[in-house]
Amino acid sequence: MNKISHPIEPEELMAYLDGELAANRASATAAHLGECVECQGLVTSLRSVSQNLKAWKAERTESTIPPAIATALAENELVSRSVIPARQRPRRAFLGQRWPVVAWVGGVAAILLLAAVSVPNLLRSRITNSVLSKPTADVLVVAPEAPSAMPMNGRQVDRIEQFAKLQAAPPVSSSAPQSDRTTVGNNLPANGPMIIRTAQLSLITKEFDKARANLEGILKRHRGYVGELKAGGSTGSGRTLTATLRVPADQLDATLTEVKTLGRVESESQSGQDVTSQYVDLQARLSNARNTEQQLTDLLRNRTGKLSDVLEVEQELDRVRGEIEQMEAERKNMSNQVSYATLNATIAEDYKAQLQVVPPSTSTRLGNAAVEGYRTMADGIVSLALFLLSTGPSLLLWGVVLFLPARLVWKKVRRSFAS
Amino acid sequence: MLEFQGGSHPAFEQLFARYRGPLYGFFRRRLQGDQRAEDLTQETFVAVIRASARYEPRALVRTYLYSIAMNLLAAERRKQFRDSPPGELAPEPITNDAPDAALWIRQALERLDDSEREILMLREYEQLSYAEIAELMKLPVNTVRSRLFRSRMALKGHLEPEQRSAEATATRGVAESVKLTRAEGEAI
Numbered sequence: 001m002n003k004i005s006h007p008i009e010p011e012e013l014m015a016y017l018d019g020e021l022a023a024n025r026a027s028a029t030a031a032h033l034g035e036c037v038e039c040q041g042l043v044t045s046l047r048s049v050s051q052n053l054k055a056w057k058a059e060r061t062e063s064t065i066p067p068a069i070a071t072a073l074a075e076n077e078l079v080s081r082s083v084i085p086a087r088q089r090p091r092r093a094f095l096g097q098r099w100p101v102v103a104w105v106g107g108v109a110a111i112l113l114l115a116a117v118s119v120p121n122l123l124r125s126r127i128t129n130s131v132l133s134k135p136t137a138d139v140l141v142v143a144p145e146a147p148s149a150m151p152m153n154g155r156q157v158d159r160i161e162q163f164a165k166l167q168a169a170p171p172v173s174s175s176a177p178q179s180d181r182t183t184v185g186n187n188l189p190a191n192g193p194m195i196i197r198t199a200q201l202s203l204i205t206k207e208f209d210k211a212r213a214n215l216e217g218i219l220k221r222h223r224g225y226v227g228e229l230k231a232g233g234s235t236g237s238g239r240t241l242t243a244t245l246r247v248p249a250d251q252l253d254a255t256l257t258e259v260k261t262l263g264r265v266e267s268e269s270q271s272g273q274d275v276t277s278q279y280v281d282l283q284a285r286l287s288n289a290r291n292t293e294q295q296l297t298d299l300l301r302n303r304t305g306k307l308s309d310v311l312e313v314e315q316e317l318d319r320v321r322g323e324i325e326q327m328e329a330e331r332k333n334m335s336n337q338v339s340y341a342t343l344n345a346t347i348a349e350d351y352k353a354q355l356q357v358v359p360p361s362t363s364t365r366l367g368n369a370a371v372e373g374y375r376t377m378a379d380g381i382v383s384l385a386l387f388l389l390s391t392g393p394s395l396l397l398w399g400v401v402l403f404l405p406a407r408l409v410w411k412k413v414r415r416s417f418a419s
Numbered sequence: 420m421l422e423f424q425g426g427s428h429p430a431f432e433q434l435f436a437r438y439r440g441p442l443y444g445f446f447r448r449r450l451q452g453d454q455r456a457e458d459l460t461q462e463t464f465v466a467v468i469r470a471s472a473r474y475e476p477r478a479l480v481r482t483y484l485y486s487i488a489m490n491l492l493a494a495e496r497r498k499q500f501r502d503s504p505p506g507e508l509a510p511e512p513i514t515n516d517a518p519d520a521a522l523w524i525r526q527a528l529e530r531l532d533d534s535e536r537e538i539l540m541l542r543e544y545e546q547l548s549y550a551e552i553a554e555l556m557k558l559p560v561n562t563v564r565s566r567l568f569r570s571r572m573a574l575k576g577h578l579e580p581e582q583r584s585a586e587a588t589a590t591r592g593v594a595e596s597v598k599l600t601r602a603e604g605e606a607i
Contacts, residue, residue, distance in 0.1 A: 011564055014564075015549070020564070049574055052524060053544070058447040072469065076471065
């Protein structure tokens with residue numbers, strides 16, 4: 001075989017027969033085929049293969065549209081003409097035959113989400129109910145034998161009313177809380193609303209030591225006291241004093257005026273929180289609790305029933321007394337906050353840096369640099385250890401999870417590049 | 420296809436008349452039972468109808484149809500693999516036309532590599548171009564061409580066992596001479 005006479009590859013001959021060769025190569029191939037007997041033989045072989053394959057016939061020629069396709073056509077037409085907004089149709093088409101799977105997955109996810117949200121709430125409400133139901137049960141044990149006009153707090157009366165309705169028992173009088181509220185109304189402070197006053201003041205002064213001494217003098221004059229005081233900063237730098245001062249509410253304005261004279265005011269603000277309603281509510285609850293305590297004490301003194309009943313009344317009495325003490329402390333704290341205003345003062349020194357005539361020596365600077373370097377290295381090692389400890393388990397887990405998929409993808413990519 | 424997407428029924432009828440036979444042949448040659456082939460042909464057209472709203476003319480309609488058909492075929496094969504007991508192979512497809520020739524060709528085709536057989540069948544029976552086959556099979560066009568050549572040569576050997584050695588020698592001779600020609604051309 002003459003090697004010069006075959007400038008066309010066998011695959012190109014095949015592509016020429018299939019009509020897949022570029023025009024310039026096709027003309028060269030045609031010219032070569034006219035001369036080369038061997039290539040003609042190969043072409044004949046390829047043609048015979050195609051000819052042999054054509055012996056396997058499987059096509060059908062009928063073209064009537066089957067009912068299934070006609071139905072799909074009609075449905076498609078209905079969908080395209082229906083009132084469903086156009087932007088929803090592609091989504092349905094996107095879901096296609098998979099929509100039952102999507103619906104199932106969505107439904108399961110919704111149920112799980114609902115359970116995740118509702119179960120903790122349900123548990124919390126059950127716990128709350130169990131906590132609240134205990135005192136109610138205590139009261140219900142005592143109530144039938146107590147006088148009908150026994151004053152009780154609002155919550156207890158409400159519960160008894162509900163229970164009485166359920167049991168068709170005689171209704172319990174609800175006049176007691178109203179009378180209590182009337183009594184509470186008389187305990188309103190005579191001097192108007194109750195306001196917790198708070199002021200913020202920020203000053204800058206050149207004479208820091210003098211300002212601090214004067215501040216104590218101002219506090220003494222206005223019968224105030226220091227709630228908290230912090231002073232920071234070295235002598236060579238700007239010092240700062242932060243103080244929480246408590247002064248009588250009616251002395252706050254005068255105190256502020258005097259404190260402002262200690263330096264240049266940088267910022268100032270005042271606020272007032274009206275706690276009248278909270279105080280009244282607290283007083284009412286306190287009064288109710290005291291009435292309940294009195295009634296329970298009377299009941300305990302006059303009661304000649306079973307020992308278990310007496311013990312239950314004693315337990316209820318303890319609980320009510322605990323509540324009274326707690327509310328009393330809360331009332332005193334609120335009164336204190338109202339009667340004494342809070343002044344948060346910050347005094348900063350107006351510091352001017354001095355020119356440093358003698359710079360630090362080279363050895364000192366080298367020593368400092370070495371110390372800083374060591375500290376930075378140690379911090380770096382500790383930070384790295386912390387990072388590894390905090391994220392290492394997660395990275396390890398994800399590495400294990402993603403290893404096999406990543407390996408598969410890598411193999412696929414490598415195979416595609418190889419092919 | 421675009422006319423059908425616009426709501427034209429005659430356009431779909433034309434599409435159906437043109438591709439129903441080839442699609443049936445596609446399934447029939449690859450699956451057992453003509454009823455299943457008929458069902459899958461209809462499923463292909465139903466899928467075309469349902470997806471008509473999001474059809475984009477990025478490729479030929481023929482390629483689009485055969486890509487759907489290939490997906491359905493792959494799903495059908497997976498289903499058959501799941502349903503069939505382990506170790507049992509699916510029976511070979513049999514056609515009514517020229518049963519002897521069909522058997523002869525089918526047995527020869529069965530001896531080919533899966534990928535090469537698919538490429539050969541897409542070219543010979545579905546008359547797809549190299550580019551269309553490459554798109555369907557997710558392969559480069561040159562790979563399709565070389566595999567197609569290999570499969571044709573192999574099939575020739577299976578179909579004509581007595582001439583197999585002679586033809587292979589001739590092919591090798593042509594290939595070697597081409598290599599030598601190129602080497603000389605580069606030397607010059």
